[in-house]
Amino acid sequence: MTQSYLVAALMGxxxxxxxxxxxxxxxxxxxxxxxxxxxxxxxxxLAQTQARRTEETGQEEQAKQELESAIVDLRDDLARQIATxxxxxxxxxxxxxxxxxxxxxxxxxxxxxxxxxxxxxxxxRWHEQMISLMTQNQDMHAKNHELSAIxxxxxIVSLNASIEAARAGPAGRGFAVVASEVRxxxxxxxxxxxxxxxxxxxxxxxxxxxxxxxxxxxxxxTASLGSVEALANQLQSKLH
Amino acid sequence: xxxxxxxxxxxxxxxxxxxxxxPMAPGDVCDIxxxxxxxxxxxxxxxxxxxxxxxxxxxxxxxxxxxxxxLTISGILFRLMLLLHFNEDDSTRDYFVKDDAQSTFGEIVxxxxxxxxxxxNQELLRYFPDLGMSTPYMLSAQCVPHLENLKPSxxxxxxxxxxxxxxxxxxxxxxxxAPIDFVADVxxxxxxxxxxxxx
Amino acid sequence: xxxxxxxxxxxxVRDEVAGFLRKNGLDVDTAVDGKDGLAKMKxxxxxKLVVSDVNMPNMDGLTMAEKIRGxxxxxxxxxxxxxxxxxxxxxxxxxxxxxxxxxxxxxxxDAVLETFRKLAN
Numbered sequence: 074m075t076q077s078y079l080v081a082a083l084m085g086x087x088x089x090x091x092x093x094x095x096x097x098x099x100x101x102x103x104x105x106x107x108x109x110x111x112x113x114x115x116x117x118x119l120a121q122t123q124a125r126r127t128e129e130t131g132q133e134e135q136a137k138q139e140l141e142s143a144i145v146d147l148r149d150d151l152a153r154q155i156a157t158x159x160x161x162x163x164x165x166x167x168x169x170x171x172x173x174x175x176x177x178x179x180x181x182x183x184x185x186x187x188x189x190x191x192x193x194x195x196x197x198r199w200h201e202q203m204i205s206l207m208t209q210n211q212d213m214h215a216k217n218h219e220l221s222a223i224x225x226x227x228x229i230v231s232l233n234a235s236i237e238a239a240r241a242g243p244a245g246r247g248f249a250v251v252a253s254e255v256r257x258x259x260x261x262x263x264x265x266x267x268x269x270x271x272x273x274x275x276x277x278x279x280x281x282x283x284x285x286x287x288x289x290x291x292x293x294x295t296a297s298l299g300s301v302e303a304l305a306n307q308l309q310s311k312l313h
Numbered sequence: 314x315x316x317x318x319x320x321x322x323x324x325x326x327x328x329x330x331x332x333x334x335x336p337m338a339p340g341d342v343c344d345i346x347x348x349x350x351x352x353x354x355x356x357x358x359x360x361x362x363x364x365x366x367x368x369x370x371x372x373x374x375x376x377x378x379x380x381x382x383x384l385t386i387s388g389i390l391f392r393l394m395l396l397l398h399f400n401e402d403d404s405t406r407d408y409f410v411k412d413d414a415q416s417t418f419g420e421i422v423x424x425x426x427x428x429x430x431x432x433x434n435q436e437l438l439r440y441f442p443d444l445g446m447s448t449p450y451m452l453s454a455q456c457v458p459h460l461e462n463l464k465p466s467x468x469x470x471x472x473x474x475x476x477x478x479x480x481x482x483x484x485x486x487x488x489x490x491a492p493i494d495f496v497a498d499v500x501x502x503x504x505x506x507x508x509x510x511x512x
Numbered sequence: 513x514x515x516x517x518x519x520x521x522x523x524x525v526r527d528e529v530a531g532f533l534r535k536n537g538l539d540v541d542t543a544v545d546g547k548d549g550l551a552k553m554k555x556x557x558x559x560k561l562v563v564s565d566v567n568m569p570n571m572d573g574l575t576m577a578e579k580i581r582g583x584x585x586x587x588x589x590x591x592x593x594x595x596x597x598x599x600x601x602x603x604x605x606x607x608x609x610x611x612x613x614x615x616x617x618x619x620x621x622d623a624v625l626e627t628f629r630k631l632a633n
Contacts, residue, residue, distance in 0.1 A: 200569050207450075270455075278383075278456040282463065285385035285447035286392050292445030293387055294565070298604040334618070376622040424524035428617055432598020435616070438599050446596065448521060448567050507620030509592065509627055511613045512606070 172312055179309040181275040186302035189294075196291035203284035210277050217269050224262040315391075315466045315493045322440075322497035323393070323467065327485055329499045330432035331473060335425060337408060344505050350470040350484060377454035380419070381484075382426035385447040386434050391466075391489040395433065397426045398454055398482040408479045423449040432505070440495045460486045465492075514541035514556060515632045519549035519564035519573065520594070529563060529594065534622040538632060546571025550591055559589055561632040566595040566602065574602070577609040584629070590631040594619060 231252045238249035314321075332343045378402055386393045399405055399422045409421050416424075427449050434446045460468060467487040475482055485495075518530045522543055530540040541556065543549035545568040553559060562580070564573040571579075577591050592613040593606055603614055612631070615624065 132568050161527075194575075235349060274453060274456045275459040277330075277452055278459045279462070281383055281450050281452055282385060282392075282394055285383065285394070285450065288389050289385045289387035289392070289445040289447040290573075293389070293443050294445070296445065296599060296601040296605070297443045300519075300601045303601075303608070414524070415527050420523045424522045428596060429520065431617060434596065435598045442599075442601075444599070446567060448569060506616045507618060507623055509613050509615050509624045510603075511627075512603075512611065 107246065176309060176312040179305050179312060181303035183302050183309060186298045186305060190298050190302070192291065192294065196288055198300070199287055203280065206280055206284075207277070210273060210280065214270070214273055217266055217273065219268075221263065221266045224259050224266060227259040228256060231259060314489045314491070315487060319493050319495050320467050320469075322495055323485065323487065324469065325499050326433050326436045326497050327395075327471075327483070329436065330429050331471075332481065334432050335473065335481065336475055342474065344474040345483075346472045346474075348470050348472045348482075350457075350468050353382055368471040374394060377457060379454050380451045381454050381457060382423050383451050383452050384430040384449050386428060386430065386437065386444055387447070388437075388441045388444045390491045391487055391493055393433075393437075394460075394484075394486040395426070395430045396452075396457060396460075396484040396486070397422070397429070398457070398484075404478040405480075408476055423451065436497065436499065436506075440497065457484060461482065463488055514539045514559060516540045516561045516563065516628070517543060517549065517552055517556075517559045519543040519546070519562065519568070519576065521545050521565065521568040525565065525594075525617075529619055529621075532619075533625075533628065536621075536625055536629075537628065542616065545569055546573060546576035546579075549573075549576050550584070553580055553584055553589070561628060562589055562591045563628070564591065566593055566597050572611055575613075577606070577611050581610045592628075592631070596613050602613050 234252035234255070235249055238245035238252055241248065326464060328345055329440065331345060336343045377398070379398065381396045381398045384395045386395075399409075399418075401418055406418055409425065410416075414421065430446060430449075434444060438444055463486065465486045466489040467485065471483045471485075471487050473483060516533060516538055518526055518533070518540055519542070519623045520526050520529070526542045526543070526544075533540045541552060541554045541559070546564075546617050547570045549564060552569065553562070562577075564576060566573040573593055573595065577593075580586050580589065580591065587610065591610065592615060593611055594615045594617060595602075596617050599616075602631045606614060613627075
């Protein structure tokens with residue numbers, strides 16, 4: 074019994090082995106096919122990838138060239154910018170120097186205006202002299218007035234003389250003529266004195282109005298110079 | 314050389330200044346009448362106007378007496394002289410001189426004339442930015458007829474009545490070095506006098 | 513010692529202004545022009561307030577103000593101009609000279625009394 078068992082078992086295992094062998098070969102073939110397919114696929118994929126990579130490399134190459142040319146452009150731009158900046162720097166320096174000059178000139182204008190304002194002292198000096206002139210004029214008025222009084226007195230004296238001459242009769246005729254001439258002279262002196270008084274009044278008016286014009290004119294100039302000085306100071310502070 | 318509208322303007326400015334500064338109290342009568350230059354202001358001028366109802370050349374031709382206050386406003390192209398004659402009589406003295414005043418009549422009328430001319434100066438400054446004004450000076454009234462010798466471009470006289478019985482004669486004399494033309498608007502109400510402007 | 517100095521060549525104005533201030537209890541001295549005003553400032557260091565005209569002979573008010581600040585080196589005293597002048601150029605010059613305030617004549621005492629009192633203290 075054990076022998077047939079063993080033979081059966083052996084036959085069984087041989088069959089199994091043969092089946093297994095054929096199965097194995099079948100599966101191996103399948104596996105091989107599968108592997109082959111996979112390998113093909115992989116190869117295809119690799120080829121695709123390779124192609125893509127090549128394309129990409131081409132693109133990158135292109136990009137790199139574009140970047141390089143962009144860099145060249147940028148370098149040119151930068152060079153131009155640097156040149157422009159240098160020009161601007163020079164212009165700024167010039168402007169700053171000019172500004173300094175203008176500031177200095179504005180200060181000079183302000184100083185000059187300030188100095189000219191002291192002209193006011195000149196006008197005050199002239200005022201004193203005007204007072205002196207007017208005082209002299211008053212003096213002349215007074216003297217003329219006195220002269221006038223004397224002349225009037227002379228007229229009275231000559232009238233009295235005429236009366237005395239008349240009283241003296243024919244003997245007084247010569248005296249009467251003299252008295253009459255004196256009266257004539259007195260009348261002319263009176264006229265002259267009036268004319269002189271007139272001239273003095275005209276002189277007073279001209280002197281007074283001239284000096285008032287100088288006084289008022291001086292103030293006007295001082296005020297105008299004050300405006301100039303203020304403007305120059307404003308300009309100075311703006312330039313700072 | 315002074316346009317007629319400039320002459321009118323100067324007259325308007327004078328009227329405004331006189332009415333603002335001559336009366337001692339703000340509400341007082343201040344009547345102004347144009348008269349022939351050189352004539353004496355008095356009741357005659359004012360009464361003549363009442364009769365004729367218009368500006369008259371009324372004035373008695375007699376030798377002027379007393380003194381005038383003279384002031385000058387100088388600009389670049391012209392100068393304006395204001396001469397004010399106050400009668401030194403009792404009514405005038407009573408009107409202008411306050412009881413406790415220590416100043417003389419002459420000093421008081423000089424100051425009033427100064428204020429009047431100052432008001433004209435302020436107004437003229439609106440049209441002529443560069444102006445200066447002199448201090449007042451007293452001259453004999455007999456000097457006034459000689460204004461012609463200054464060869465003025467504009468000369469006019471006025472009789473002014475203040476209150477009941479105070480008469481003032483005013484003369485405006487303008488000498489111009491170049492054509493003057495401007496129009497004055499005197500309608501602005503004067504507010505700023507007397508107030509302290511702090512800087 | 514006077515606290516206030518009134519400077520004007522017109523005695524009318526000096527009477528009016530100084531009289532008004534004295535009536536209101538203030539201590540006032542007067543001067544007749546810029547030169548006189550300057551001399552009085554030198555002589556009385558106690559002056560706290562100067563009220564001055566602009567148009568005066570011998571030395572005008574603004575020149576006097578400039579000299580008070582300059583030659584006398586007095587920066588403390590308050591200076592108020594009382595004048596017929598009102599031009600902006602004049603006021604600018606006043607400001608530059610250290611003037612504290614400006615009054616256009618005529619003088620109205622009541623309006624400014626309190627301010628004057630303060631400035632004189």
